[in-house]
Amino acid sequence: MTITDLVGEIKKKKSFLCVGLDVDMSKIPSHLLNTEDPIFEFNKQIIDATHHLTVAYKPNTAFYEAYGIKGWQSLDKTINYINQNYPEIFTIADAKRGDIGNTSTMYAKAFFEDLNFNSVTVAPYMGSDSVEPFLAFKDKFTIMLALTSNKGGLDFQGKDLTNKEPLYKEVIKTSLTWNNSENLMFVVGATKAEYFKGIRKIAPNSFLLVPGVGAQGGSLEGVCEYGINKENIGLLINSSRGIIYASNGTDFANAAQIEAKKLQEQMASILADNNIA
Ligand SMILES: O=C(O)c1cc(=O)[nH]c(=O)n1[C@@H]1O[C@H](COP(=O)(O)O)[C@@H](O)[C@H]1O
Numbered sequence: 374m375t376i377t378d379l380v381g382e383i384k385k386k387k388s389f390l391c392v393g394l395d396v397d398m399s400k401i402p403s404h405l406l407n408t409e410d411p412i413f414e415f416n417k418q419i420i421d422a423t424h425h426l427t428v429a430y431k432p433n434t435a436f437y438e439a440y441g442i443k444g445w446q447s448l449d450k451t452i453n454y455i456n457q458n459y460p461e462i463f464t465i466a467d468a469k470r471g472d473i474g475n476t477s478t479m480y481a482k483a484f485f486e487d488l489n490f491n492s493v494t495v496a497p498y499m500g501s502d503s504v505e506p507f508l509a510f511k512d513k514f515t516i517m518l519a520l521t522s523n524k525g526g527l528d529f530q531g532k533d534l535t536n537k538e539p540l541y542k543e544v545i546k547t548s549l550t551w552n553n554s555e556n557l558m559f560v561v562g563a564t565k566a567e568y569f570k571g572i573r574k575i576a577p578n579s580f581l582l583v584p585g586v587g588a589q590g591g592s593l594e595g596v597c598e599y600g601i602n603k604e605n606i607g608l609l610i611n612s613s614r615g616i617i618y619a620s621n622g623t624d625f626a627n628a629a630q631i632e633a634k635k636l637q638e639q640m641a642s643i644l645a646d647n648n649i650a
Pocket residue numbers: 393395433467494520521522523560561562584585586587588589611612613614615
């Protein structure tokens with residue numbers, strides 16, 4: 374998938390929503406626990422109920438790895454289900470990887486080739502040669518942590534360097550000079566809305582994956598005020614728990630659809646306010 378495809382889909386659906394598929398067996402409806410693969414069954418119903426409202430799905434791999442080989446099989450079935458039935462939807466493996474070069478290449482192969490995700494989240498800590506192996510994959514995207522949504526996100530990312538720039542800004546600026554940096558996107562938390570103005574000055578056109586609306590309390594409007602880009606929108610706003618656990622009864626998929634629809638409608642009106650068709 375290309376950025377043009379993604380932007381086309383955003384405009385068509387009037388949505389820049391990403392639904393997070395962070396499936397915790399202790400939270401899914403009890404009637405699914407007797408099925409052969411409760412995680413996949415849960416995801417399948419959530420996907421069928423929300424695909425017309427969302428442009429991206431983001432399974433966080435921790436929620437699958439926690440269940441060992443069965444969890445990995447559920448992840449494999451989930452990504453195949455999306456790719457076969459809704460190939461227009463952008464997929465994000467939220468795995469937060471990154472290692473020395475040859476190891477990063479193997480991580481990239483796992484998520485881009487074996488599982489066939491469109492993108493993967495990566496930590497920048499080990500620097501250029503740990504991220505460039507991901508960037509080398511054509512039409513695949515590497516979403517690098519810049520300013521994360523959690524409280525401790527500022528512990529290191531917010532620290533000023535000797536040039537008085539906070540670390541997260543240096544991460545964004547430097548990484549945009551790397552080979553194939555057109556395949557980079559950045560994670561910026563919705564709980565850090567006041568930082569978007571500064572981030573757009575250094576990364577005006579980059580796509581930003583923005584988790585933290587819903588359960589973490591981030592504001593969609595606050596993020597969009599400075600985060601939205603009139604050329605390509607440039608935002609994917611993720612909500613996981615706020616959508617997928619809207620109900621733990623037999624109506625869970627319908628309840629998820631209602632929550633996704635609320636966000637999609639807010640997004641449609643933000644796009645209209647910004648004169649974005
Ligand atoms: O990379 C991420 O997606 C991520 C980065 C970040 O700064 N904050 C953050 O919450 N996330 C992920 O986004 C999802 C947020 O889930 P909810 O808080 O349930 O909407 C989880 O999968 C987190 O691991």
